[in-house]
Amino acid sequence: MANEINRVEEQARLERVKMRIQASIAELEPEVSGLRSQVTDIRKRFWEDVTLNTSTHEDFEETFYSIKQQEALLSERERSHLKRLQRLNGMKRLLPSPYFGRIDFTEQGTKESEAVYIGVASLTDEEELSFLVYDWRTPIASMYYDFMPGPAHYDTPGGRIDGEMTLKRQYQIRDGELRHVFDTSMTIGDELLQQALGQGADAQMKSIVATIQREQNAIIRDETSRMLIVQGAAGSGKTSAALQRAAYLLYRNRDKLRADQLVLFSPNGMFNSYVAAVLPELGEENMQQTTFQEYLSYWLEGSLALEDPFEQMEFVLTAPQTPDYEARMAGIAYKASERFLHALQQYALWLGKEGMRFVPIRFQDRELISAARMREQFYSYDPNVRLANRVILLRDWLLKELSRWERREREADWVQDEVNYLDPESYDEAYRTVLRKYRREEAVFEFTDQYDGDRRNQGPGEESLFDFADQEEELLREMIVKAHAEPLKREVKRLHFIDFIGLYVQLFEDEGAFSRMTGETEVPASWPEICRQTQEKLNGKQLFYEDATPYLYVKELIEGTRINTEVRHVFVDEGQDYSPFQYAFLKKLFPRARMTVLGDFNQAIFAQATNLQEEASPLVRLYGEEETRLIRLVRSYRSTQEIVSFTKSLLPWGGDIVPFERSGEKPRFLQASSSAARAARMAGDLAALTAEGLGSVAVITKTAAEASEAYGLLLEQGCESLRLITKETLSFEKGIAVIPSYLAKGVEFDAVLVYDASSAVYGRESERKLFYTVCTRAMHKLLLYAVGEWTPFIDGIDRGLQNMVELS
Ligand SMILES: Nc1ncnc2c1ncn2[C@@H]1O[C@H](COP(=O)(O)OP(=O)(O)OP(=O)(O)O)[C@@H](O)[C@H]1O
Numbered sequence: 001m002a003n004e005i006n007r008v009e010e011q012a013r014l015e016r017v018k019m020r021i022q023a024s025i026a027e028l029e030p031e032v033s034g035l036r037s038q039v040t041d042i043r044k045r046f047w048e049d050v051t052l053n054t055s056t057h058e059d060f061e062e063t064f065y066s067i068k069q070q071e072a073l074l075s076e077r078e079r080s081h082l083k084r085l086q087r088l089n090g091m092k093r094l095l096p097s098p099y100f101g102r103i104d105f106t107e108q109g110t111k112e113s114e115a116v117y118i119g120v121a122s123l124t125d126e127e128e129l130s131f132l133v134y135d136w137r138t139p140i141a142s143m144y145y146d147f148m149p150g151p152a153h154y155d156t157p158g159g160r161i162d163g164e165m166t167l168k169r170q171y172q173i174r175d176g177e178l179r180h181v182f183d184t185s186m187t188i189g190d191e192l193l194q195q196a197l198g199q200g201a202d203a204q205m206k207s208i209v210a211t212i213q214r215e216q217n218a219i220i221r222d223e224t225s226r227m228l229i230v231q232g233a234a235g236s237g238k239t240s241a242a243l244q245r246a247a248y249l250l251y252r253n254r255d256k257l258r259a260d261q262l263v264l265f266s267p268n269g270m271f272n273s274y275v276a277a278v279l280p281e282l283g284e285e286n287m288q289q290t291t292f293q294e295y296l297s298y299w300l301e302g303s304l305a306l307e308d309p310f311e312q313m314e315f316v317l318t319a320p321q322t323p324d325y326e327a328r329m330a331g332i333a334y335k336a337s338e339r340f341l342h343a344l345q346q347y348a349l350w351l352g353k354e355g356m357r358f359v360p361i362r363f364q365d366r367e368l369i370s371a372a373r374m375r376e377q378f379y380s381y382d383p384n385v386r387l388a389n390r391v392i393l394l395r396d397w398l399l400k401e402l403s404r405w406e407r408r409e410r411e412a413d414w415v416q417d418e419v420n421y422l423d424p425e426s427y428d429e430a431y432r433t434v435l436r437k438y439r440r441e442e443a444v445f446e447f448t449d450q451y452d453g454d455r456r457n458q459g460p461g462e463e464s465l466f467d468f469a470d471q472e473e474e475l476l477r478e479m480i481v482k483a484h485a486e487p488l489k490r491e492v493k494r495l496h497f498i499d500f501i502g503l504y505v506q507l508f509e510d511e512g513a514f515s516r517m518t519g520e521t522e523v524p525a526s527w528p529e530i531c532r533q534t535q536e537k538l539n540g541k542q543l544f545y546e547d548a549t550p551y552l553y554v555k556e557l558i559e560g561t562r563i564n565t566e567v568r569h570v571f572v573d574e575g576q577d578y579s580p581f582q583y584a585f586l587k588k589l590f591p592r593a594r595m596t597v598l599g600d601f602n603q604a605i606f607a608q609a610t611n612l613q614e615e616a617s618p619l620v621r622l623y624g625e626e627e628t629r630l631i632r633l634v635r636s637y638r639s640t641q642e643i644v645s646f647t648k649s650l651l652p653w654g655g656d657i658v659p660f661e662r663s664g665e666k667p668r669f670l671q672a673s674s675s676a677a678r679a680a681r682m683a684g685d686l687a688a689l690t691a692e693g694l695g696s697v698a699v700i701t702k703t704a705a706e707a708s709e710a711y712g713l714l715l716e717q718g719c720e721s722l723r724l725i726t727k728e729t730l731s732f733e734k735g736i737a738v739i740p741s742y743l744a745k746g747v748e749f750d751a752v753l754v755y756d757a758s759s760a761v762y763g764r765e766s767e768r769k770l771f772y773t774v775c776t777r778a779m780h781k782l783l784l785y786a787v788g789e790w791t792p793f794i795d796g797i798d799r800g801l802q803n804m805v806e807l808s
Contacts, residue, residue: 007181010171014178017098017132021091021123028088035081042074090121090283097173098123099133100210101144104167105152113166118144120209121283136209137251144168145217148185170210197637197662197779204277204732207247208240216241219596219631220248226627229575229620230598231613233657234647234776235638238598239746242571243275245596247282249569262287263567263590265295267574267745268310270725274732274747287571292582296548299562304501304543304551309577310704310727312545313606313742317703320764327529328544334524335546336579338618343518344550347507348557350517352387354379357499357506361398361488364414368405368488369398374497388560391495398492406485410477419476426479431472495559501538503558504551508534549582556588567593574745575599577606580618587622595623602651603773605742632656636776638748640664643775643782650772650793667775667782669757669790675713678785682753683717685783686736694750694781699738700774701755702762710755711738741774752778757794758786768793 099119106113116134118141123133134141143152143165152165172180172195193211212220219241222228232238246262259279264287266272272289279286293308300306312332319325334340358374360367377397381390409415491497507514508531515521524530537544543551556562567590572578576599586595597619599612611617613632620628634656636644644659646667670685672678682699689697699714701707704726711724725739732747738755754774756762762771771793775782 007178010181011178014098014173014176017117017123018095018176020125020132021095021098023126024091024123025088025095028084028091032081032084032088035077035084039074039077039081042070042077046070046074086283091123093281093283094119094121094123094133096175099173100171102167102169102171103144103152103165105140105143105163105165107161107163110163115167116140116144120207135251136212137248142217142221145212146214193637193660194662197660204273205239205243205275207244207278207281208237209244209282212241212244213237213635215631215633215635216244219633220245222629223249223252225629226594227619227623227629228594228596229612229617229628229630230596230633231630232598232600232633233636234600234603234773235636235644235748236600236633236657237637238600238633239275239573240278241633242573242596242598243278244282246287246569246571247279247284250279250284257568259285259287261566261568262571263569263593264289264571264573265292265578265586267291267577268727268743269730270732270743271573271746273730287569288567292578293545296552299552299555300543300548304538304541306543306548307545308727309545309606310742314703314705316606317767317770318705324529324533327526328533330524330526331530331533331544332546334530335550336581338580338584338621339520339522340550341553341581341584343514343520344553344557346518346520347554348387350519351503351558352383352390355506355517357502359497359499361402361492361497363484363488369401371499374398386560387558391498391558395492395495395497398497399489402485402489402492406481409481409485410474415477415480418480419473422476426476427472433475437471498558500551500555500558501541504547504554505535505538549579549585553581553585553588556585562589564590565592569593570595572597573599574603575619576601576604576609576612577745578610580610580622583610583619583622602769603745603776605745605770605773634658635660638779639776639782640780642666643778646782647772647775650768650775664780667784669794670783670785671790672785672787675709675787678756678787679710679713679717682755682785683714683719685753686714686719689751689781690736695734696749697736697751697753698744698749698777699736699753699755700741700744700777701738702741702767702770702774704740706755706761707738707740714738741770744777745773748777748779750779751781751783754782754784756786757784757791759789759791762791762793 097119099117101118103116103118104113105116117132118136119133120136121133122131122135122138124131136144139154139156140161143154146152146154147165147168149165149168151162153160153162155161167183168185169181169183171178208216216237219228219230222245230238230241242264246264249262250257250259264275266275266289268291272291276286276289293306297306315328316332356375356378358371358378360371360374361369374394378390378394381393385393507517510531511523511527514523514527534544534547537547552562570586570590570593572583572586572595575597583595583597597612599610601609601611601613604611610619612619613630614620615625615630620630622628635658637660639647639659640662641659642664644657648654648657648659670678670681672681686697686699699710701710707724707726711722714722719736721735723733723735723737725737725743727743729743737749752775757771762768771791775784
């Protein structure tokens with residue numbers, strides 16, 4: 001009965017709030033459009049309203065201030081417009097679902113209890129005296145996520161507020177209609193979460209503000225750690241928490257933090273599109289999103305062809321039988337290590353004393369400045385000056401040398417030859433330049449004549465005409481040499497006189513040289529082979545993916561120019577797939593940023609993985625224990641209980657994974673006698689799944705080649721609307737996707753069909769985590785197919801879980 005009364009009251013309150021929102025919208029809409037037209041108008045008439053006069057100093061000053069005034073007016077209107085527009089958008093977001101939660105809180109020392117309603121934006125009453133809805137990111141709202149009814153507290157800039165939470169209520173309001181309302185004694189009631197998780201997958205990730213869990217809230221609201229590491233099971237909401245965290249940080253620091261000061265490193269381009277809707281849904285602009293690969297390519301400036309991580313991955317997955325395999329794998333591991341990082345730091349110190357390599361500056365077939373002369377000049381500078389600063393000194397010296405050469409070169413025969421072959425337009429241009437110069441000089445002479453009665457006032461008479469032709473010729477020579485010197489100078493300014501490739505290659509000459517240059521005494525046993533592979537690749541102007549970061553690191557140690565001090569927060573998703581080396585590089589690149597790393601070591605599929613979960617993890621060392629916080633998430637929200645029980649059993653070391661109580665079908669195992677039989681069966685299953693209404697389905701293969709094969713075979717079976725996903729795919733869409741394992745990272749599907757779960761495909765121990773990653777993409781249904789023997793990873797699992805179906 002009590003609930004019914006509540007419902008009536010709640011309904012009435014909802015109506016009041018909606019009316020207030022509608023009134024706000026009605027008020028804001030004309031204001032916004034009025035301001036918008038004012039801004040357009042000011043922009044259009046900007047110069048009409050400015051007094052432009054530069055005749056005298058005073059006029060100039062007046063013009064200057066008039067422009068400044070106009071600018072100030074424009075930016076003030078733009079700011080007001082933006083502010084009101086944001087408010088209007090906030091109201092529009094609130095209208096269909098003004099709030100999702102309520103807590104009643106009595107502050108210690110007071111008698112009155114306040115009902116705190118929580119939604120995706122704040123809303124005040126007409127007098128702006130009290131909040132009808134609190135933004136979920138306000139300090140008081142944090143209690144909703146952190147406490148169940150009973151003693152509760154929250155932090156404010158003025159200190160901690162203690163009190164008693166007497167009620168916790170959840171609402172489901174859709175299209176302005178109150179669908180459900182229930183009280184809960186839990187942190188966040190399972191009922192709402194059940195509903196949220198029971199829905200089908202979307203083409204884009206959704207915000208989870210209404211059901212954020214306590215441990216996720218800790219991630220979202222952390223404002224003190226320099227390094228926040230989140231190790232969480234597959235589907236435990238790491239990416240979700242990261243995105244809500246970005247929205248939280250933008251809200252909390254809205255006067256000093258812009259969205260473009262946040263950078264998210266994602267696993268691939270498609271993932272960017274998958275998560276792109278969350279921040280706008282929360283009323284914030286999207287942060288910068290990139291992939292590490294994109295970042296590397298940008299800094300390499302096309303100087304080398306860079307292998308991408310997926311090519312490396314394909315090699316790791318498909319080439320174990322090749323003779324180069326073991327050495328390459330040892331090389332990948334070593335080049336990802338902190339040892340190698342340290343070796344390169346020592347290398348930079350060594351370069352401060354000897355060993356720098358330069359590219360001679362050549363012109364036509366002549367060497368203008370040899371590498372030896374550059375080296376001599378470089379090492380003549382004070383050795384206490386930083387390497388990067390000595391590079392700048394050398395750059396300036398080279399520019400001067402080139403200017404000197406330019407002056408000398410004007411007399412060279414080839415210059416005269418070019419002058420002779422010049423087209424009439426160039427002559428004409430030179431003539432006009434000399435004439436302009438002559439007139440300028442004349443004006444100066446006339447002016448000085450007033451004071452110098454002795455000077456003869458002469459025009460371009462006989463004598464001066466002779467000068468005139470001479471000067472024209474001189475000018476043409478100057479122009480010609482300048483045109484040739486410009487590209488040389490440009491190269492120097494870009495520091496292309498440093499032989500970066502040579503500097504990296506020389507590290508891989510042999511073990512003795514490496515140890516002399518870096519002080520490193522322990523290298524992998526296959527070092528000679530690693531050296532051969534690295535050199536061969538670089539000589540072909542190509543770079544292995546594992547060499548890209550170390551190469552740029554060396555470059556950075558020498559140039560010291562790439563630092564980005566604007567960025568304040570770096571988010572690394574799928575953080576287990578980055579090497580300690582890459583983290584050190586990120587730290588160096590973004591010296592003023594805090595880092596949030598989210599990952600799952602059980603999904604470490606790249607060879608250069610970093611363990612996030614240990615206290616001794618290299619990540620903890622990066623900023624030190626004091627500044628680092630490690631949060632573990634164990635509850636998995638994505639998959640049904642049955643799927644989690646199965647995927648958990650794939651990890652014999654027992655991953656810390658607790659399924660959320662949501663039941664579904666057991667995983668299905670389907671063995672076929674041939675690829676064709678499997679494709680036929682799969683086609684039938686795909687049709688059935690679509691008919692059941694599952695909107696997003698993935699056929700996940702191990703490699704790209706396997707994906708193409710599956711795609712072809714399924715098409716032959718008459719499957720329609722299949723989408724083959726490759727590393728170039730940039731958008732995530734609903735429907736049926738055929739996708740290689742490593743591109744399915746971070747995303748999820750209603751149903752997953754594992755294309756080939758046979759031992760021939762997932763047979764090596766090193767592929768266990770990949771297999772786990774593939775299976776954990778499924779939300780509601782998981783179907784595994786095999787032609788031949790099953791993968792040994794399922795050997796030990798509880799047979800009761802399986803519905804074995806034999807196919808002939
Ligand atoms: N508190 C929550 N409320 C509702 N849904 C949630 C919550 N936390 C996570 N989810 C849902 O669980 C699914 C998995 O979340 P997410 O992709 O963020 O997990 P993840 O830890 O990044 O997974 P993975 O490691 O596999 O990439 C998503 O559908 C997400 O919406």
